[in-house]
Amino acid sequence: MPCVGTLRISGYDEDLVITVKDIARRAGVSLGTVDRVLHNRGKVAPDTEARVREAVKSLSYTPNIHARNLSQGRVFVITVLIPQLESDGGYWAEPYRGIQRAFARLNMSNLEVRTSFFNRYNEQSFADCLDSIFGACDDVLAPDGLLVAPVVSIDSQRTLAAHIAQHNIASVAFDSRLHGTDVPFVGQDPRQGGRVAGRLARLMRDGGSSVASVTLGRVDVHLQERANAFREYWAEISSGDIHDLSLLDGSEEEYRDELVTRLSEIGADLGAVFMTNASADLLAQAVAIIGIRRHIPVIGYDLLAQNAQLLREGRIDAIISQRPETQGYEAAHMLARHLAFGTDMDAEILMPVEIVLPENVDSFSSDR
Amino acid sequence: MPCVGTLRISGYDEDLVITVKDIARRAGVSLGTVDRVLHNRGKVAPDTEARVREAVKSLSYTPNIHARNLSQGRVFVITVLIPQLESDGGYWAEPYRGIQRAFARLNMSNLEVRTSFFNRYNEQSFADCLDSIFGACDDVLAPDGLLVAPVVSIDSQRTLAAHIAQHNIASVAFDSRLHGTDVPFVGQDPRQGGRVAGRLARLMRDGGSSVASVTLGRVDVHLQERANAFREYWAEISSGDIHDLSLLDGSEEEYRDELVTRLSEIGADLGAVFMTNASADLLAQAVAIIGIRRHIPVIGYDLLAQNAQLLREGRIDAIISQRPETQGYEAAHMLARHLAFGTDMDAEILMPVEIVLPENVDSFSSDR
DNA sequence: TTGAAAGCGTTACCAT
DNA sequence: ATGGTAACGCTTTCAA
Numbered sequence: 001m002p003c004v005g006t007l008r009i010s011g012y013d014e015d016l017v018i019t020v021k022d023i024a025r026r027a028g029v030s031l032g033t034v035d036r037v038l039h040n041r042g043k044v045a046p047d048t049e050a051r052v053r054e055a056v057k058s059l060s061y062t063p064n065i066h067a068r069n070l071s072q073g074r075v076f077v078i079t080v081l082i083p084q085l086e087s088d089g090g091y092w093a094e095p096y097r098g099i100q101r102a103f104a105r106l107n108m109s110n111l112e113v114r115t116s117f118f119n120r121y122n123e124q125s126f127a128d129c130l131d132s133i134f135g136a137c138d139d140v141l142a143p144d145g146l147l148v149a150p151v152v153s154i155d156s157q158r159t160l161a162a163h164i165a166q167h168n169i170a171s172v173a174f175d176s177r178l179h180g181t182d183v184p185f186v187g188q189d190p191r192q193g194g195r196v197a198g199r200l201a202r203l204m205r206d207g208g209s210s211v212a213s214v215t216l217g218r219v220d221v222h223l224q225e226r227a228n229a230f231r232e233y234w235a236e237i238s239s240g241d242i243h244d245l246s247l248l249d250g251s252e253e254e255y256r257d258e259l260v261t262r263l264s265e266i267g268a269d270l271g272a273v274f275m276t277n278a279s280a281d282l283l284a285q286a287v288a289i290i291g292i293r294r295h296i297p298v299i300g301y302d303l304l305a306q307n308a309q310l311l312r313e314g315r316i317d318a319i320i321s322q323r324p325e326t327q328g329y330e331a332a333h334m335l336a337r338h339l340a341f342g343t344d345m346d347a348e349i350l351m352p353v354e355i356v357l358p359e360n361v362d363s364f365s366s367d368r
Numbered sequence: 369m370p371c372v373g374t375l376r377i378s379g380y381d382e383d384l385v386i387t388v389k390d391i392a393r394r395a396g397v398s399l400g401t402v403d404r405v406l407h408n409r410g411k412v413a414p415d416t417e418a419r420v421r422e423a424v425k426s427l428s429y430t431p432n433i434h435a436r437n438l439s440q441g442r443v444f445v446i447t448v449l450i451p452q453l454e455s456d457g458g459y460w461a462e463p464y465r466g467i468q469r470a471f472a473r474l475n476m477s478n479l480e481v482r483t484s485f486f487n488r489y490n491e492q493s494f495a496d497c498l499d500s501i502f503g504a505c506d507d508v509l510a511p512d513g514l515l516v517a518p519v520v521s522i523d524s525q526r527t528l529a530a531h532i533a534q535h536n537i538a539s540v541a542f543d544s545r546l547h548g549t550d551v552p553f554v555g556q557d558p559r560q561g562g563r564v565a566g567r568l569a570r571l572m573r574d575g576g577s578s579v580a581s582v583t584l585g586r587v588d589v590h591l592q593e594r595a596n597a598f599r600e601y602w603a604e605i606s607s608g609d610i611h612d613l614s615l616l617d618g619s620e621e622e623y624r625d626e627l628v629t630r631l632s633e634i635g636a637d638l639g640a641v642f643m644t645n646a647s648a649d650l651l652a653q654a655v656a657i658i659g660i661r662r663h664i665p666v667i668g669y670d671l672l673a674q675n676a677q678l679l680r681e682g683r684i685d686a687i688i689s690q691r692p693e694t695q696g697y698e699a700a701h702m703l704a705r706h707l708a709f710g711t712d713m714d715a716e717i718l719m720p721v722e723i724v725l726p727e728n729v730d731s732f733s734s735d736r
Numbered sequence: 737t738t739g740a741a742a743g744c745g746t747t748a749c750c751a752t
Numbered sequence: 753a754t755g756g757t758a759a760c761g762c763t764t765t766c767a768a
Contacts, residue, residue: 017441019760029738035762035764036737042737042738064762066760066762069762070746072762073763188731198727203571352732355722358567359564360720363556397754398756400747400749403746404754411754412753436745438761439748439760440746
């Protein structure tokens, strides 16, 4: 039958599994020696080593992960460093769910996960967490792996990077990059997101020709890039004005009132509004207040439960998502595989820019 | 530190791993007996069995997957049944990539994958494949697992379902459901996709008030539902007409010419066009021919390389994707875990409706 | 520098 | 109906 193909997964050779025994026989040495070569431990005569490596290569040996884990019985400790789940509108619960799903799916009996929750708006809280993780300078107590959302000041990031380097801990950064390091990153390119927001504003604007870009609260590097890309792209595709609004340190009411004032000033020319972070709900409120006569489209970021609900109700018109659950999942999975199976980690895994409208919001209910 | 929480993964109890040995001791029996109870094989006295089960429960025993796989050394055979990769514009290469990624990531040394490629436009080809898989009625030769895209006639689906039932093969259907069975499904809800297309047509239409829904080639259940949902939703959100075009059995040129003719008849009232399957390129060509004066937005399905390119060039305006790579990945992963680790399979895994515009097409380059 | 042997937790087989 | 034991492939320890 020409329609049939066969694909053999991993190091099989005609139903003959290659084991350390085989390569020991082939190289004319003992199991112990093979192991020493394979793990670069202990002393081996140069020529013996060469013979062993030749055997490994020519027989294309692949270690059996089950035997390895069984034999080692080692427990890997992974520390998760993530903002408090209830902060930022519950955003961090999403990647955290992904992390848990990854570990559950791997269901390896030799993985121990410890989570430290920090307050991202309080640098001391982050420092405390670092202390409790790395404080006892015993290398023994340091985790084998670290999974971190480094949404803190550059200084704090530097401190973290130093700890990682010092203890040589396998790490993955998700959501944002760990500044000044080449720690593997799982997240979205902020510029792509900004451009997509620009296109959506263009498609949805109705009446007005100008647009407003709003940021509430802290602006970090990631957010700044997103806003910049939005502004630049809007200039490319539209001749309308763009109004930048950045509001810091207010209560919800203050934010909303301020937004109403500022947006009203723009007046009838306003065609659409973009919230660069997850607070689109406040923007929707403000728009509802000023836009009694006509609807001003609201474009936001991050599909929190609240945003999803407003989307369904037509009070938010589009949400851009960065697949937070998948971020957590991929980051955790990559790290766990690296520790347990010794696989290499990707330098970065980029999430697609997800466009969510009222019509497809339900299909994202369980983001995976 | 209040910021620290600890989460233990799986059945550990204070660093004490519960093994069969423990439950044997606790129940006052031998390893062999424990094994017989655990796997319902062989004869065990009722009261002995009760004691063993009690021990298992009270000690909350969890089998060690590594030891199990090592001991069994069993090789699971998984058969993948998928349309020829070059057909349908190369669409099937996507899920196939996902399948390979899943197996590679699991990198279990005890998985053997055999792929049968069929011609989905030739039922005999599918029947041949079934023969070559199940032909020799030896149960020994039948695969342990089956991964199938059942995009064939209802009759062929029934034949397949019969084989699966007869040999009791663990199976997963991806892309489309296996009709009349409860075989786990990984894919998209076609109705959600149709609705999203409707919204996009509404957002993008420019000038005209009517819309055309086009299907080239074979219409299966999945596609029909998608087109129906599009039509119904369009009626909900717009007062414009909708024109249904279904063309069967033509060459590319015939399709294109016919499209030009039919779309021209609609004339200036045409606001947007929707291609329900992956042939949006032909629609883009036809539109380019008739729409010299103004641009008619083209909305298509499935992010093939070709479609992505046209999207970048602005000749297609939006593509809806069903994450084919992820479909293959999740389907294969679920099946492999079921076979190797004995985990339960989900009844269905639904893919989100992905909206792809020129601005975010690059972020989907490696769909995962 | 090298080899031999014990042990990880399960399963399978052969005695009883 | 039940118990004992070898074997799976790898790592680690202890001797030589």
